[in-house]
Amino acid sequence: xxxxxxxxxxxxxxxxxxxxxxxxxxxxxxxxxxxxxxxxxxxxxxxxxxxxxxxxxxxxxxxxxxxxxxxxxxxxxxxxxxxxxxxxxxxxxxxxxxxxxxxxxxxxxxxxxxxxxxxxxxxxxxxxxxxxxxxxxxxxxxxxxxxxxxxxxxxxxxxxxxxxxxxxxxxxxxxxxxxxxxxxxxxxxxxxxxxxxxxxxxxxxxxxxxxxxxxxxxxxxxxxxxxxxxxxxxxxxxxxxxxxxxxxxxxxxxxxxxxxxxxxxxxxxxxxxxxxxxxxxxxxxxxxxxxxxxxxxxxxxxxxxxxxxxxxxxxxxxxxxxxxxxxxxxxxx
Amino acid sequence: xxxxxxxxxxxxxxxxxxxxxxxxxxxxxxxxxxxxxxxxxxxxxxxxxxxxxxxxxxxxxxxxxxxxxxxxxxxxxxxxxxxxxxxxxxxxxxxxxxxxxxxxxxxxxxxxxxxxxxxxxxxxxxxxxxxxxxxxxxxxxxxxxxxxxxxxxxxxxxxxxxxxxxxxxxxxxxxxxxxxxxxxxxxxxxxxxxxxxxxxxxxxxxxxxxxxxxxxxxxxxxxxxxxxxxxxxxxxxxxxxxxxxxxxxxxxxxxxxxxxxxxxxx
Numbered sequence: 001x002x003x004x005x006x007x008x009x010x011x012x013x014x015x016x017x018x019x020x021x022x023x024x025x026x027x028x029x030x031x032x033x034x035x036x037x038x039x040x041x042x043x044x045x046x047x048x049x050x051x052x053x054x055x056x057x058x059x060x061x062x063x064x065x066x067x068x069x070x071x072x073x074x075x076x077x078x079x080x081x082x083x084x085x086x087x088x089x090x091x092x093x094x095x096x097x098x099x100x101x102x103x104x105x106x107x108x109x110x111x112x113x114x115x116x117x118x119x120x121x122x123x124x125x126x127x128x129x130x131x132x133x134x135x136x137x138x139x140x141x142x143x144x145x146x147x148x149x150x151x152x153x154x155x156x157x158x159x160x161x162x163x164x165x166x167x168x169x170x171x172x173x174x175x176x177x178x179x180x181x182x183x184x185x186x187x188x189x190x191x192x193x194x195x196x197x198x199x200x201x202x203x204x205x206x207x208x209x210x211x212x213x214x215x216x217x218x219x220x221x222x223x224x225x226x227x228x229x230x231x232x233x234x235x236x237x238x239x240x241x242x243x244x245x246x247x248x249x250x251x252x253x254x255x256x257x258x259x260x261x262x263x264x265x266x267x268x269x270x271x272x273x274x275x276x277x278x279x280x281x282x283x284x285x286x287x288x289x290x291x292x293x294x295x296x297x298x299x300x301x302x303x304x305x306x307x308x309x310x311x312x313x314x315x316x317x318x319x320x321x322x323x324x325x326x327x328x329x330x331x332x333x
Numbered sequence: 334x335x336x337x338x339x340x341x342x343x344x345x346x347x348x349x350x351x352x353x354x355x356x357x358x359x360x361x362x363x364x365x366x367x368x369x370x371x372x373x374x375x376x377x378x379x380x381x382x383x384x385x386x387x388x389x390x391x392x393x394x395x396x397x398x399x400x401x402x403x404x405x406x407x408x409x410x411x412x413x414x415x416x417x418x419x420x421x422x423x424x425x426x427x428x429x430x431x432x433x434x435x436x437x438x439x440x441x442x443x444x445x446x447x448x449x450x451x452x453x454x455x456x457x458x459x460x461x462x463x464x465x466x467x468x469x470x471x472x473x474x475x476x477x478x479x480x481x482x483x484x485x486x487x488x489x490x491x492x493x494x495x496x497x498x499x500x501x502x503x504x505x506x507x508x509x510x511x512x513x514x515x516x517x518x519x520x521x522x523x524x525x526x527x528x529x530x531x532x533x534x535x536x537x538x539x540x541x542x543x544x545x546x547x548x549x550x551x552x553x554x555x556x557x558x559x560x561x562x563x564x565x566x567x568x569x570x571x572x573x574x575x576x577x578x579x580x581x582x583x584x585x586x587x588x589x590x591x592x593x594x595x596x597x598x599x
Contacts (some may be wrong), residue, residue, distance in 0.1 A: 074436050075595045093592075098439040109434040111348070111449070113355040122351070125344055126440060154355065 004177055004210050005048040005071060012041040012066050013079040040066040042234035050177065051208040054223030055215065059328050063234040064214045068180055072102060072213070085177055098127060101171030101179040106186065108163050109170065110155045116166050117151040120173060127174035141169055144202050145195065161192035168196065172203050178210045184218050197223040218321040230327055237327055245323055251292040255300060256285040259308050266308065315319030336547030341444055348448050356453065370454040374461045398560055401469035406528045406552035407416035409492035413500055414455030419447050424514055427507050432594060442591050444583060460587035481559065488555035491576035495550040496524065501583035508590025520546065527551035541569065550575060
C-alpha cells in the first residue's frame with residue numbers, strides 16, 4: 001500500500017538563546033552565545049493513507065505545529081525523512097503547495113477586502129483549476145452549505161465563523177490531495193462548530209481528501225477522526241484508532257444510581273459488596289466505575305437492585321476527553 | 334515551480350482590478366487620501382521653491398535643473414510606491430506570524446506578497462512628477478528627440494530599480510532583526526537626499542550615497558546623462574546595470590529571508 005504522507009524518524013531541533021532575567025540580563029543576552037538545543041519533534045514516524053482524517057493531538061507546545069510545518073514544507077527537519085505526495089516538501093515548496101490546502105483557525109488566507117467569490121476566482125486562476133471543475137466544486141459547496149449569502153460579502157465584514165467556513169471552502173477549492181486544518185473550530189459557537197464539522201466530513205467523503213486536523217476540541221475528534229495521533233514533548237504517544245484508544249484504558253463505563261437514604265453510607269456498603277469496582281458518592285448520585293471485562297453493567301445493576309430500591313439510573317461512557325486528558329497527564333504506560 | 338510572466342501579469346491584473354474596486358467603495362477614504370497626497374506634493378514643491386527664492390543655484394545646478402532632478406525622483410519613486418508598498422507592513426506580518434499564510438501558494442512568494450497591495454496614491458505623485466519634468470524640460474530647452482526620450486525612460490527605470498532595491502533590502506531585514514522599522518525608516522529618510530545633486534555633499538557623504546546607501550543612483554547619476562551629456566561620469570552610464578544588479582540582490586535577500594521564515598508558535 002502506498003501512502004500519501006510518509007514520515008520516517010523525523011526530528012526537529014531549535015537553537016534557543018538562554019535568556020537572563022531583568023534589564024541586566026537583557027544586556028547580557030545581547031552578547032551571549034549561550035545557546036541550548038530544544039528538540040521540538042523527537043523521532044516521529046507515521047504513514048497516512050489517501051482519504052484518511054487524522055486527528056493530530058497534543059497539549060500546547062507538544063510539537064504539533066512544528067510537525068505540520070514540516071509536512072507543508074515551511075520547516076526542514078533536522079533529521080529523518082518526510083515524503084508528501086511523492087515529494088520532499090521542503091525542497092519543492094511551491095510544487096507541494098499546489099497539492100495541499102491549509103487553514104489556520106484564526107488567520108484568514110483570503111484577500112481581506114475582496115468579496116469571497118472574487119477570492120475564489122483568483123484562487124481558481126492561481127491553482128489553474130479548469131472552469132468545469134471550478135463550477136462543479138461551487139455546486140458541491142452549494143449543496144453542503146448556504147454560501148449564497150457569503151459569496152458577495154467582503155471577507156473583512158464576515159464573522160469569525162463565516163470566515164473560517166470560507167477559509168475551509170477556499171482550501172478545498174483546487175481539490176488538493178491533503179488539507180491541513182489547524183484548530184478550525186477555535187473560538188466558534190456550538191452551531192457553527194457543528195456546521196464546520198459536517199462540512200469537513202462531507203468534503204472528505206466526496207473528494208477523498210486526506211485531512212490532518214489539529215485541535216483541542218474533543219468534539220472535533222469524536223465527530224471527524226477515526227484515527228488519532230497524540231504527541232507530547234515532541235514524542236509520539238499514541239497512533240491508532242479512536243475506538244482502540246478507549247479499549248486501551250480498559251472498557252470502563254460509569255453506572256450512576258440514585259436511591260433513598262444516606263448516599264454516603266450506601267456507597268460504602270456497595271464498595272464492600274463489590275470490592276473490584278471503584279464506588280463514590282456525591283450529593284445526588286452514587287457512581288460505580290464498572291470494568292466491563294469483569295462484569296457487565298447490567299449484571300451489576302441486577303445485583304444492586306436485589307438490595308436497594310433504585311429510583312433512577314444513568315450510564316456514562318468514558319469520554320474521549322477523559323482519555324486524552326489521562327494520556328496527557330500520565331502517558332500511555 | 335516556474336510560471337511564466339504571462340501568468341503573473343494576468344494574476345496581478347485581476348488582483349489589481351478587484352483591489353481598486355474595493356478601494357473605490359470607500360469613497361471618503363479615497364478622497365481624503367488623494368487630498369493628502371496632493372498636499373504632500375505641494376508642500377514639497379513649496380519648500381523647494383522657497384529655497385530657490387534665496388539661492389540662485391545649488392552646487393552649480395540651476396533652478397530648472399534642480400526641478401528636473403526633483404521631478405525625475407518623483408517619477409522614479411512611483412513604481413515603488415504603487416507596487417511595493419506592502420513592504421511597509423512586512424515587519425508586522427513577520428512579527429505576528431501572519432506572514433506564514435503567503436507561504437502556501439504555488440507561486441512566487443515575493444510576487445504574491447507584493448501583489449496584495451497597490452497604492453493608488455503613487456499615481457498622483459507620478460502625474461505631479463511628469464508635470465514637473467516637462468516643465469523643466471521645456472525651460473532647459475532640451476531636445477525632444479527619440480534618443481533623449483529613450484534615455485529618459487531607461488534611466489527612469491533604472492532609478493526605480495535602485496529605489497526598489499533599497500526598500501526591499503531594508504524591509505527584508507525584519508526577517509533577521511526584530512526592530513527593523515528603524516532601518517526601513519532610515520532608508521526612506523535618506524531617499525529625500527536623492528533630490529539633490531551629489532556635488533553639494535562633502536566627499537564622505539558622496540562616497541556613502543554612492544557605495545553604501547546608493548541613493549545617488551536614484552536621480553543624480555541618471556539625470557546627468559540627460560542634463561550634462563558632455564561630462565558624464567562612468568557611474569552614470571553604468572547605472573542601469575548597477576540598478577539591475579542591486580534589485581536582483583535585494584530580491585535574493587528578501588527571498589532568502591522568506592524561505593527561512595517559519596512563523597510563530599502556532
